[in-house]
C-alpha cells in the first residue's frame with residue numbers, strides 16, 4: 027500500500043484500557059486492512075485499583091506497560107500518554123492543545139473517543155474523565171486542529187493544520203454504525219487481558235467481556251455514533 031493510501035486512526039481514551047474497551051476490535055480488524063492505529067491516553071490511571079496495598083507509584087508505570095502490551099496485541103502502532111491525574115481530568119485549554127498536537131502529528135483520517143452523553147442507556151453514569159476526554163477531543167477535531175490560527179505555536183514548530191474526516195464515539199445512546207468484530211473478538215479479549223492490574227484476578231473476565239459485545243444474532247460488534255465531517 028502506498029504511503030498516501032494508508033489511513034490512520036487515533037483512539038483517545040481517558041484511562042489505560044479505555045481505548046481497548048471502546049475500539050480495540052475495530053483497531054485489530056482495520057489494521058489487518060492496512061490502517062495504522064494510534065492510541066492517546068489522557069490520564070495516568072493512578073486511581074484504578076481496589077488493592078489497599080497498591081500505591082500510585084507502582085500502579086502508574088504498571089498500567090502504562092499494560093496499555094502498551096494491549097496495543098501491541100491489537101496491532102496498534104504507538105501509544106501516547108498525557109499523564110493527567112486520574113479522576114481529575116478537565117477539558118481545559120492545556121488538554122485541548124495536547125490533543126491537537128497529537129492530531130497534527132499523527133494526521134488521522136478517523137478519530138475515536140468516548141461519547142459525551144452523561145447518562146448511558148439509563149444504566150450508567152459516564153465517568154467525568156471520559157466526558158472530559160471526549161469534550162476536548164471533539165473540540166480538538168473541530169475546529170482547533172483544522173485551523174492554523176489555533177495553537178499557532180504548533181505550526182511554527184513545523185506541524186501542519188489537519189482536517190479529521192470521521193469521528194467515532196463509543197458508548198453513545200444513538201449509535202448509528204456497527205463494526206462486526208467477530209473475526210477478532212478473541213484478539214480483543216487478549217488485548218484486554220493485558221491489563222492484569224485491572225482484570226487479572228477477576229474470574230471469568232474473558233467470558234464476561236465477550237458477552238458485552240455479543241448482539242442478538244450471536245455476532246460480536248462495536249457500536250459507534252459516526253460523524254462524517256464534510257468541512
Ligand SMILES: [Zn+2]
Nearest residue numbers: 040041044153
Ligand atoms: Zn475509563
